[in-house]
Amino acid sequence: MPELPEVEIVARSLAAQVLQHKITAIEKLDWERMVETPDLATFRATLPDRCILAIGRRAKWLLMTLDAGWTLALHLRMSGNLTVQAAEAMPDIYTHLVLALDDGRRIFFQDQRKFGRVRLLDPVGLAALHASLGPEPLDTQFAINDLAQLLARRNARLKPLLLNQAIIAGLGNIYVDEALWYAHLHPLRAASSLDPDEVERLYYAIRTVLQQGIQNHGSTLRTYRNSYGEPGNNQEHFAVYDRKQQPCPRCGTPIKRILVAQRGTHFCPVCQPDPSALPITVENNR
Ligand SMILES: [Zn+2]
Incomplete structure (x- = not known):
């Protein structure tokens, strides 16, 4: 979408x-x-x-x-x-x-x-x-420290937190999964658990995946077109999204797909280590 x-x-x-x-x-x-x-x-x-x-x-x-x-x-x-x-x-x-x-x-x-x-x-x-909306991540005013403040003292896990438009604007399922992979962060990490290096990695990862998405004219999975009716090609550049069981571009490990807050969530189990043994809902193999 x-x-x-x-x-x-x-x-x-x-x-x-x-x-x-x-x-x-x-x-x-x-x-x-x-x-x-x-x-x-x-x-x-x-x-x-x-x-x-x-x-x-x-x-x-x-x-x-x-x-x-x-x-x-x-x-x-x-x-x-x-x-x-x-x-x-x-x-x-x-x-x-x-x-x-x-x-x-x-x-x-x-x-x-x-x-x-x-x-x-x-x-x-x-x-x-x-x-009603959080800051724009591509805004020139949006700094690493702003992201740090959004994450600090929040126990929410990264995936649902970054999808929340009132926290940070514009990210959805595709670009959150891609950003977390670029940042080497597991989607179930608690927001407040990130150290300053991890916050900085996430900051650049978010901006990178969004800018790449724009440069590649958007991601067309099913219906998306620009206003000339033309599809984008960013889906050809996904690292993890929609790539379940395919090799991680960095380490070759098969990409996993789990459900987090009812959203299909893609990550590399090696590059993005599990923060704990917290229970997660593993989706049926459909
Ligand atoms: Zn990997």
């Missing part, structure tokens, strides 16, 4: 195509639960005639800055795709939101699983969204 690098790529590819264009109409909205706020009547009344001034990203949210102080925030969740389509393109049954642009092109929000969400936010709502 799209994480920080994928949403960043969608934001950039969308910005390259639709900046300074006006949204003239909501042509299709057939899955009304995707609109979380405001109420549907206000959403339908406010979005048309808004000009797209900027497109950015916060955590895994794509933020479309509109005129009159509005921001359209879109979350792709499991299977969402945002693409720019020619005037003659026909939306399929999985395309639940179609925004018409002033030059005839349309923006399609396609989402097979229907977990994707949209919010039309005023400045207060946008500030609340920002406040």
Whole structure:
């Protein structure tokens, strides 16, 4: 599912195509639960005639800055795709939101699983969204000491902690597994147990895997595409994610997959030593 690098790529590819264009109409909205706020009547009344001034990203949210102080925030969740389509393109049954642009092109929000969400936010709502999210790991202001403070005094294990968007923004299952492998850290290590060297390794590992993800145009496992409809190729560079039983790129040991907080978690049992004999749920061999 799209994480920080994928949403960043969608934001950039969308910005390259639709900046300074006006949204003239909501042509299709057939899955009304995707609109979380405001109420549907206000959403339908406010979005048309808004000009797209900027497109950015916060955590895994794509933020479309509109005129009159509005921001359209879109979350792709499991299977969402945002693409720019020619005037003659026909939306399929999985395309639940179609925004018409002033030059005839349309923006399609396609989402097979229907977990994707949209919010039309005023400045207060946008500030609340920002406040609900942890720091951006690629922000130039984000320093090793900031990560150290996020981890200190927390007994949570690294995997669920790093997935928590309120702690640190943008990481999901793929990039947490990859970062922990780069940092030689077991996913079940307690956050507060890391020494300063380990914190520094994790800091650079997180930034490295995210930057590589962006450089490789994101990871396409199933549905992810950029807004031109093109897949990424970062999945060809995974060290551990989705590589159960395949050799660790560093030591050749078969990669293990366990469940941590209901999430499939991949690691090298040699490079990432088990912190203890704490009980873990080993997934059935399916
Ligand atoms: Zn290894």
